[in-house]
Amino acid sequence: MTRERDDPPLRPPRALLLDLDGTLLDDGWHRVAITRACREIAGALPGLDADRLAEANAGAWDDYWPRIEHRWMLGRLSGADVRREVWRRTLRTCGFEDGSLALRAAETFYGLCRDAYRLYDDVEGLVAAARRADISLAVITNGAPDDQREKLRTLGIEDWFGAIVISGEIGVGKPDPAVFRRALQGLGVEAGAAWHVGDLLGADVAGANAAGVGSVWLNRPGASRGEADPVPDLEVRSLSEVVRRLAVERLIHREVEDPPDPATSSGQPDEAHDPGV
Numbered sequence: 202m203t204r205e206r207d208d209p210p211l212r213p214p215r216a217l218l219l220d221l222d223g224t225l226l227d228d229g230w231h232r233v234a235i236t237r238a239c240r241e242i243a244g245a246l247p248g249l250d251a252d253r254l255a256e257a258n259a260g261a262w263d264d265y266w267p268r269i270e271h272r273w274m275l276g277r278l279s280g281a282d283v284r285r286e287v288w289r290r291t292l293r294t295c296g297f298e299d300g301s302l303a304l305r306a307a308e309t310f311y312g313l314c315r316d317a318y319r320l321y322d323d324v325e326g327l328v329a330a331a332r333r334a335d336i337s338l339a340v341i342t343n344g345a346p347d348d349q350r351e352k353l354r355t356l357g358i359e360d361w362f363g364a365i366v367i368s369g370e371i372g373v374g375k376p377d378p379a380v381f382r383r384a385l386q387g388l389g390v391e392a393g394a395a396w397h398v399g400d401l402l403g404a405d406v407a408g409a410n411a412a413g414v415g416s417v418w419l420n421r422p423g424a425s426r427g428e429a430d431p432v433p434d435l436e437v438r439s440l441s442e443v444v445r446r447l448a449v450e451r452l453i454h455r456e457v458e459d460p461p462d463p464a465t466s467s468g469q470p471d472e473a474h475d476p477g478v
């Protein structure tokens with residue numbers, strides 16, 4: 202857990218804005234769903250090998266996704282549109298030119314995606330700590346509305362948030378500070394009283410910095426940050442580190458505002474200075 206920026210200093214937040222993919226939702230779902238889908242689809246098509254199908258699918262994603270990701274993020278292409286087109290290309294590469302087959306393959310794949318959605322193990326601890334400390338929560342995520350809403354619904358976490366901001370629903374995405382302002386308005390909190398936690402420097406950290414929100418870079422894999430990359434206020438390897446940091450900031454600021462009486466203080470933390478998270 203390293204403190205990265207000195208100005209402005211982090212203050213204990215009244216609100217946490219949380220990214221979804223790679224922050225709350227474990228990124229491993231895609232690989233799991235692809236593997237299972239290829240096995241299932243190839244098993245139903247004589248002469249088609251699951252590894253060959255997986256290879257064609259990877260090629261289709263690699264070619265198609267970079268060209269349409271921005272339109273998907275702004276809600277101009279739905280997740281369903283993207284999946285149908287990827288599977289149409291995948292099956293065509295394998296010699297199957299059948300639109301209804303592509304649609305069925307896309308639906309099979311999407312069912313397996315939903316089965317594979319998982320929260321990271323450290324998510325519930327952060328949410329519980331935020332509740333104990335009366336910190337409100339918002340989720341801000343880039344993506345098509347059908348995909349992002351379904352992730353929240355499947356995970357059963359929609360009720361956690363006082364505001365849900367999805368780029369495809371508002372026509373603008375992170376790092377645009379308008380996305381962060383939308384979440385702050387939804388929660389009724391000033392930018393300086395919020396932290397944003399996310400895994401991408403370009404979208405999450407740059408956006409939070411531009412919006413005047415405390416930026417917390419969740420660097421789960423321990424990647425290095427380049428000289429030209431946005432600089433976070435705080436870098437952590439897990440959401441459990443965010444919980445510890447919330448406790449530390451609350452303790453520090455409570456003591457600054459209400460210093461212990463040297464005549465009575467034992468120098469040990471007591472009930473009155475319990476950080477509460």
Ligand SMILES: [Mg+2]
Pocket residue numbers: 220221222223224399400401
């Ligand atoms: Mg993310």
